[in-house]
Amino acid sequence: MSDQSSDQVPDAVVVGLGWAGGIMAAELARAGMSVVALERGPQVTGADLADSRDELAVRRNRFMQDVTLESWTLRHHAGERALPLRNLGAWTPGSGVGGSSLLYGGLLKRFYPADFATGAELRATYGDRLPADLTWGDWGIGYEDLEPYYQRVEELAGVSGPQAGPREPGGNPFEGPRSGPYPVGPRVRSRYAVFAEAAEHRGLHPFPVPTTALPADFTNPDGVRRTHCHECGFCLGLPCAIGAKGEAATTVIPTALATGRVEVRTGCYVVEVVHEGDAVTGVRYHDQQGRLVFQPARRVVLASYAFGNTRLLLLSGIGRPYDPVTGTGAVGRNYSTNISLKLSALFADRTFDNHIGSVDSGGFEVDDHVDWATAAPTGEHVGGFDISAGPPGRGGVLNRLVTPPGTPEWGPEWQAAVRAWFDHDLKLSGHGQVLPYRQSHLDLDPVYRDAYGHPLLRITFDWQENERRLARTMVARMRELAAAMGADHVRGPSGLDEHFDTVRYQGTHNTGGAIMGPDPESSVVDPGLRSWTHRNLWVVGGSAIPQGSSAGPTATICALSLRAAHDVLTRG
């Protein structure tokens, strides 16, 4: 084991090169800083994607975190023995230059103004309706503080969305105020209008789903050009072969590299942030040969996945680990995620060409229920949800063999139904909010280790009664929409599983563990995402989000990263 140092000390080392790391590297380097970016995965090039329109290749997790290097363990409650995720399932963090943005569906949705409410505001409004063990975290900023950064993220990534404002026909009346329109107009597909019409009929407010898959060629404000989407449908679980999806690798990372001040090192697995007193001095990582290398730096930016950031802090002894019994400490608290449930509405007399088009592009969404009052008119739960319909963006056919409920799972009858109903299905997606609870937390596993012998991260989490109710309500609303469309059958769950399931894909929307906030006792980073305890350390990414929204966290991760870069450049 060698411990070698580079001769030159960079202004910053960035750990992880997804959206968060890519944005930090680009912004810091553009301001003149030298940056070393460490990424555990490989560089992904166009040549790697020549044969990528192959759903079996996607299923083999080519661009996802390698669990033989590092997995996670999960237990449903503190009394249970945690077991490792032996394979990827519930979530699929990316691995490679571009991180999870290589694999996502290309949706960049802002959080809503109400998501930034303080705990005091929430208690004043909802009082006893809030679960007793809720650990709602204050952000220390409001929606209006993040809005300019959301706007810039949408311009960098080329988000196409409704051009109508919130109060105009076709706009989303539930979104927060915007300083400008989406930079690209929406794609329209008549085949999904059936959903919009049914939603309107039910008094809801459908609008075109905003997505980064480009309807037309686009050059972002930094001069990075992307080609338009070719509609191949291979979006989820793999990088876009032609770069039409807005990924870190096709937007901010080219900007970072163009400065000439960013050195990207791939195959580098960081295992420790080295610190002395109240300052960090660099990081230690295993290189591709497995050697342990010390990389000194004037500043450290942790920008890996929510789980990775939290684990690195715990492995390094930075910050006070959260104790769910006493409620004290901060590192590992407020783990949260999204509820993601899908239904298939089957129509005997309609087909949808579901193999054409990127995730939800040309589809429609209703945000009426992101408002807690609309979501639960009789107060049966707290939390919001959204419902959308559009192309699945999962190439091939294996994920689209949908049959009416009650059909056998194999044999001649199943086979005939598979063929008869192929492409007669409209995918409805529901995304629900998951609140943070005292017991939902992250710490180091006492038993299971990574490939180098370092403890894995342990997740203590299960669905709580509030979320079970929210999910049932959400599915009921989705089924009402399917009925209003005239669906002949609806296939899908009626609510959440008995326990959180690590096998079925739930979404890679994990958040928390190193949350931001105004109070150093209950948060790990300040509202600029700078460590409270180590003033030249920033912890950027999903880990900073105090609690999830119904919307996925990606746009918020990006906006917070831009804001954190501003913090580095102005304060340190």
Added chain:
Amino acid sequence: MSLDATARATLAALADCIFPATEDCPSASDLGVVTYVERHLASLTGRGERTYAHPPYDTPADSGHGWQLSLSHAEVYECGLTALDAWARETAGAAFAELAPERRAELAGQLADGSAGELGGVGSRQLFALVREHVLEGVFGDPRHGGNRDGAAWRWLGYPGPPALATDLSLGARA
């Protein structure tokens, strides 16, 4: 990895219970599913080399923990297909592949609902679910992996197949 002749015949017979021949589509085995499965079992995933393998292996106390067996897919097939055949001989008096199609389907039903018990270290329900997943992959996956011969299952379904990647494209940001 290649299966022995008996295991191959057992797998082909079970695959054809799941996806039999129809008037206008060959059966799973005629589409090349056995080749697909053998290639998969020889791959990193099939050999378990993409699986987190650190001990201890424990039986989950509740649902939601997924695969917690130390066996790779290759080992499950190797032991499972042999045990399945032995069980068929015991239950129905002949090797699985030798039984009449109706009898095979009955036995496949007992595998699928778990009533066949444990076969080669795995519950029969789990074994059947794994085989079913791989049969579907072999039938409907890209023909380059050895199944879905000539894209016949895609044609039968009405799926045109993935569009080819234009090679004369300027790929913009993805160089």
